[in-house]
Amino acid sequence: MLMQQLLNGIVVGSVYGVFALGFTLIFGVNHIMNMAHGTIFMWGAFAGLFVVLTFDAPFLAAVLAGAIGGGLLAVVLDFFAFRPLRKRNAPEFSSIVSSIGASFILLSLAQQVTATRVLRFPFETFPVVILNFMGLRIQLLQLVIVGIVVVMVFGLLFYLYRTSYGRQIRSVAFSESTSKLLGINPMAVNFQVFFISGALAGIAGVLIGIVFNSVHFMMGEPLLLRAFVVIILGGLGSIPGALIAGLLIGIVQTLSVAYLSAGMADAIVFSLLFLVLLFRPTGLLGGATSVARVTRS
Amino acid sequence: MKFFLSYIPLFELALFNMLLAFSQYVVLRAGVFSLGTAAFAALGAYTSAILATKLGMSPWIGMAASLVLGAIAGALVAIPLARLRGVFQALATLALVQIMLSITLNWVDVTEGALGINGIPRSVGLFGMFCAVVVVGYFLAVIGASSIGRAFDVIREDETVAVSLGISVPKYHLIAFILSGSIAGFAGGLHAFSSYSITPNEYGFHMLVMVLAMVVLGGRVSVWGPVVGAAILTVLPELLRGFQEYRMVMQGAVLMFAIVFLPRGIVDTAKNIWRARRVAASEAAKTKAVTV
Amino acid sequence: MKALCLSDVSRSFGGLPAVDGLTLTAPAGRVTGLIGPNGAGKTTVVNLITGLLKVGRGRITVGERDVTEASASALARAGVARTFQNIRLIADATVLENVVAGFHRHETTGVLSNLFGLPSSFAERRRLEEKAGALLERFGMTAFAAHPAGSLSYGHQRRIEMMRALAMDPSVLLLDEPVAGMNDSEAHSLAEIFRDVAGQGVAILLIEHNMRFVMSLCTHIYVLASGRLISDGDPEEVGRDPKVIEAYLGS
Numbered sequence: 001m002l003m004q005q006l007l008n009g010i011v012v013g014s015v016y017g018v019f020a021l022g023f024t025l026i027f028g029v030n031h032i033m034n035m036a037h038g039t040i041f042m043w044g045a046f047a048g049l050f051v052v053l054t055f056d057a058p059f060l061a062a063v064l065a066g067a068i069g070g071g072l073l074a075v076v077l078d079f080f081a082f083r084p085l086r087k088r089n090a091p092e093f094s095s096i097v098s099s100i101g102a103s104f105i106l107l108s109l110a111q112q113v114t115a116t117r118v119l120r121f122p123f124e125t126f127p128v129v130i131l132n133f134m135g136l137r138i139q140l141l142q143l144v145i146v147g148i149v150v151v152m153v154f155g156l157l158f159y160l161y162r163t164s165y166g167r168q169i170r171s172v173a174f175s176e177s178t179s180k181l182l183g184i185n186p187m188a189v190n191f192q193v194f195f196i197s198g199a200l201a202g203i204a205g206v207l208i209g210i211v212f213n214s215v216h217f218m219m220g221e222p223l224l225l226r227a228f229v230v231i232i233l234g235g236l237g238s239i240p241g242a243l244i245a246g247l248l249i250g251i252v253q254t255l256s257v258a259y260l261s262a263g264m265a266d267a268i269v270f271s272l273l274f275l276v277l278l279f280r281p282t283g284l285l286g287g288a289t290s291v292a293r294v295t296r297s
Numbered sequence: 298m299k300f301f302l303s304y305i306p307l308f309e310l311a312l313f314n315m316l317l318a319f320s321q322y323v324v325l326r327a328g329v330f331s332l333g334t335a336a337f338a339a340l341g342a343y344t345s346a347i348l349a350t351k352l353g354m355s356p357w358i359g360m361a362a363s364l365v366l367g368a369i370a371g372a373l374v375a376i377p378l379a380r381l382r383g384v385f386q387a388l389a390t391l392a393l394v395q396i397m398l399s400i401t402l403n404w405v406d407v408t409e410g411a412l413g414i415n416g417i418p419r420s421v422g423l424f425g426m427f428c429a430v431v432v433v434g435y436f437l438a439v440i441g442a443s444s445i446g447r448a449f450d451v452i453r454e455d456e457t458v459a460v461s462l463g464i465s466v467p468k469y470h471l472i473a474f475i476l477s478g479s480i481a482g483f484a485g486g487l488h489a490f491s492s493y494s495i496t497p498n499e500y501g502f503h504m505l506v507m508v509l510a511m512v513v514l515g516g517r518v519s520v521w522g523p524v525v526g527a528a529i530l531t532v533l534p535e536l537l538r539g540f541q542e543y544r545m546v547m548q549g550a551v552l553m554f555a556i557v558f559l560p561r562g563i564v565d566t567a568k569n570i571w572r573a574r575r576v577a578a579s580e581a582a583k584t585k586a587v588t589v
Numbered sequence: 590m591k592a593l594c595l596s597d598v599s600r601s602f603g604g605l606p607a608v609d610g611l612t613l614t615a616p617a618g619r620v621t622g623l624i625g626p627n628g629a630g631k632t633t634v635v636n637l638i639t640g641l642l643k644v645g646r647g648r649i650t651v652g653e654r655d656v657t658e659a660s661a662s663a664l665a666r667a668g669v670a671r672t673f674q675n676i677r678l679i680a681d682a683t684v685l686e687n688v689v690a691g692f693h694r695h696e697t698t699g700v701l702s703n704l705f706g707l708p709s710s711f712a713e714r715r716r717l718e719e720k721a722g723a724l725l726e727r728f729g730m731t732a733f734a735a736h737p738a739g740s741l742s743y744g745h746q747r748r749i750e751m752m753r754a755l756a757m758d759p760s761v762l763l764l765d766e767p768v769a770g771m772n773d774s775e776a777h778s779l780a781e782i783f784r785d786v787a788g789q790g791v792a793i794l795l796i797e798h799n800m801r802f803v804m805s806l807c808t809h810i811y812v813l814a815s816g817r818l819i820s821d822g823d824p825e826e827v828g829r830d831p832k833v834i835e836a837y838l839g840s
Binding site: 100101104112221232267273274 | 330377378381383384385387388389391392393395396399400403502505506509510513542543545546548549550551552553554556557560
């Protein structure tokens, strides 16, 4: 029973990790806390559901649609909510406020479109196949999800550390003004960063929508709050930190739901956030740079 | 008169929103990125409601308890958050709203869960709300003109300068949090005693966004900012009643529009323009005097 | 009468030394100069003294008091004032309001009387505005009292920063390139004010790029290059020192 719950926790946690990765990427490069990241996740799930319902598309096509939908939405969001502020060199609080506004718009639009209903992926999208392995009941879906997560993480790492685009992104993250002198176009970099971040959120949306068999307009909010816990626990801007903390939160969450109650699970996860901020604000894996970013000078 | 009476609920809502906006205003003026107003208000509302319905206490005691508990909660939150940079204060206080929501939804023995607490005796009316807004507004204006307000302004505009002038940032952030918590707690108490019932979801993300939008739209320096912002954002949805479904879309759009195009808010922008005009006028008068 | 003393102060960023073993004394009642070519570490020194950066090694004292570990705001309350190289004013506030902000460490009204708007709070405000008015007069800025600080010229903004620092009634005053971008006559009138302030027993440390200005004003000059002290002495000695000439011209 415990092993079974741990397994479920790892699966959910790896999706949390992917979601948080997109959040931490934008923060690392643009120093923006994107409060609308949860609504991009939700619209990604809608995009996946849309292609499945309209075109009878297979599972992987739904994941792809979630990635493209989420990615494009994030780019549009950047254009309206963040670009004007960047131009003016506005303080970081402005981008929080404007992304909260954007998330509210996206949230209520989704509510209108779905008429506040909970939608579901059709059963055939991913039929239940159960494998027995050392006494554990593993769903094929769970294996596929972990597989997708692993592919995405390595893909992202490869992109960031082995391609010239990735070098440009890391260079802008380090210093935007220096990058401009080096002839890097920050517009192109921002486009990539927001697209990748949105795509990761969209994929996470489709996966969570299928795992819990529900897609609804409020699905992003709890995930965003969990992402805060994940990135703070993992240390800001740290990719391995986001993944490890994502797994940890997924396990804590699943175990508390199983052994306590769903309501308690939330309270425990968010209290964790408070405790981390209190005792180790740089997170478990945060280094010296995150000290400077988190605490006051 | 009948026309006026039919609008009493709207006026009461506007006054309640002004109190919440005051709570959000005081932290933003001090450069604290707290989004915790909704959590403090929930604490106040539930304190008053529980004292009234379960223990049969008088509204005065209930509201005083709401105010004091709000202040204590503000102080407790301020201590860990004073060390953190702005965006993390925002995250942590957002989580605080969520924690409060989980508690009010799940601690059913005390809070009645999602159903909320009903049957609270209505003991505060329009006049009471109005008095509360005037008192709190006057109080904030006095503080704003004092040494505390001056320190808030320097911290908000430039923390490095504030520190170099000997202003202790944690101390003033603590003051701002306590003020914000007590005003929101008090507002929650008043709301409980003026609306018969309270439910957890009133004090969630929607309230957070609305209150933030009011202060960003109205302005963060002058005490009239939150008043104007709250008035506009309470009345505007009533004027757009035909578009009821899109009221939330509109609030989000106002928030985005204000921060992008009117970052100082209506009142402070107007004040700056007026001040620049006056200086220009006196300048012009002087040159005229010289040439004559 | 308190002197500012640095002994063997070092600080490095990511392994690269920005300031290395700096020993320096700015006695009360004098204007002491700290010069050096661009990137020598002058502003790092200011940030170390004012507590914005942590000292890696060494000791800083003001008078008898060891302030090496003190926080930036505690240092300011102890009487260390500064100006900023890139002027930092509250642009929307008036000139008078900007100067009044400098009096913070002398405000005596308690938190409670401020909270409840007791008469002492209003009396203090009036008193501070009067004192700020006197400073404005000394700097010839009375006519600008009601102007938003951000609307004024560069030279005027520098003066506002200076007034704000003097409002603190400091025992140590750090001036980070105070005459950058000013013409000679403006610089000259500021020099008069600096001499005057030093004459009242303040220890002034002047960080400057403009050699001529430093030579005319300082009694003792320290020269910094690549974070190290390469020379010190009276203006004439320093001006003759080949190492100084090399540091300035060689690069």
